[in-house]
Amino acid sequence: MRRRDLLKALCALGCAAIPGRTLPVRAASPGETPAGGDYCSSIAGSRPLFVPSGDGWFGRLAPDGAALTMRASAIPGAAGPWTQGYAVEHRGARFVNPTLVVKRGERVRIGFENALQEPTIVHWHGLGVDTHNDGAAVPPVSPNGRYSYSFDVHDRGSLYWYHPHPHGMTAGQAYRGMFGPIEVEDDDERALRAALDLVPGKSEIPLILQDRRGPEYAATDIDRLHGWFGSDIHVNGTVCPFLDVATRVYRFRVLNASNARTYRLGLRSADGKALSFTLIGTDAGLLATPRRCDDAFLASAERIDILVDLSDAAVGDTVLLETRPFDPMHMEMAAPAAAMAAPTAAMDHAAMGHMASPAAEGGAPAIDHAAMGHGGSFPEGALRTLLQLRVRERIAYRARIPQRLSTIVPIDVGHATERPLRLGFAKGRWRINDRVFAMGETPIEVKRDTVEIWLIRNYFNSMPHAMHLHGFHFQVLERQTSPDQIAALKVDGLGRLATDLGWKDTVMVWPGESVKIAIDFTMPFAGEQTYMFHCHNLEHEDGGMMLGVKVA
């Protein structure tokens, strides 16, 4: 009865408070009903969620214009699962991978030191900075070398992140722990926090998802083809943690820091009923208006900003954040397996398109996937509980979710030119427009201050690719020929998902799908700049599914 009330309350919130579609909360179907074994397997042994504080791992650090020194180094005896990170000392406090908290308009100055045994460099994912500061189109920093960053933050308030970008070595370094969040604050952010009385570290909490299988990164050819998948899913470094909560609204800022895994995030009550949440933001900031969602896909490097309203929950209730079942659509099976067996055989796209693959015809990709040798990894697209919210305290909380969060001006595409980009596989490598990355080459050349529409098409015999552009945010205009599981979530006649309605820097393109995005290449930097466009499945990126983009 209590849980029914909670469900009703959440639905009422969504249906009443949020304009737009009013879908009933989807009842859990048998396929989604949690197997008893999945309630994090052993709740008894569950540990608290790690929440970053004023120092330590992911500790919140507001430099306020002060210069920082960041040292890429081994972190001995790390408490979490990671063995490397960015060590920072500031005002007597020691941080690893600090959450950099900066105001829009603030100058960031960072002296970077490489204390690793291999080259590395930092990229500020989602920030619009020049080539030197972007870190991708410059030679990486050698061991014991230094690099200096200095840039103004022009971007909208949101959760961004930083991670290494040395070509061919990004995946291993990120997996071993080299990444951290960046919180950009602006007026919209401040208004939201004030309206909902959100306090970072208390009622506003980052959730950093990463799947892991041990401390070492040792990708095989199979991993390089599909991506590196782990056997456990960590949330802020802990497997299936719990968070004790009160009866109020919580904000979760979710970052998918996994090398390759996609999540389909949703909430349910402990007895298996699906609950909705409120989507308020995407990669590059708040939506114009909040949207009630039943679930949302989150690909590598993407972020979503969500509100969970527990104000009508009962003490003793538990709400679970989970990743729901979906078809991971690794439908590359026949083609790449053949290509890998005979690396010299030319595998052109036409041939790929006509090649029959059992997985492609609706078999059980997740099972094939395991059989392909991801030894022991947890199948992508299978149900798993990620976090337990345990309602422990009743408090008086009256705040309402504001109906306006921000203003999103559509990019004017009146004079835009359209650029076709094809994602495919040939001769053992994932490619963009049949090419693989070469340092110094910029197959994509754009005229500064112009608007382009990129039409990104993924082949049917392919897998999903999380396409990321450096330097510029974009708007998703349209999705065409989406697979059924994506089309089912569309919220408008353009085939877009709720998560397509805000500013983005990374967009998933599913097999067989075409995604149109609009990009305004206006930039404040003098001279020619070079950025990257790549798949954020880090194994694909390291394997060359990346092209240089010259803006001049």
Ligand code: C2O
């Ligand atoms: Cu997350 Cu090339 O970046």
Ligand code: CU
């Ligand atoms: Cu795979």
Ligand code: CU
């Ligand atoms: Cu990819």
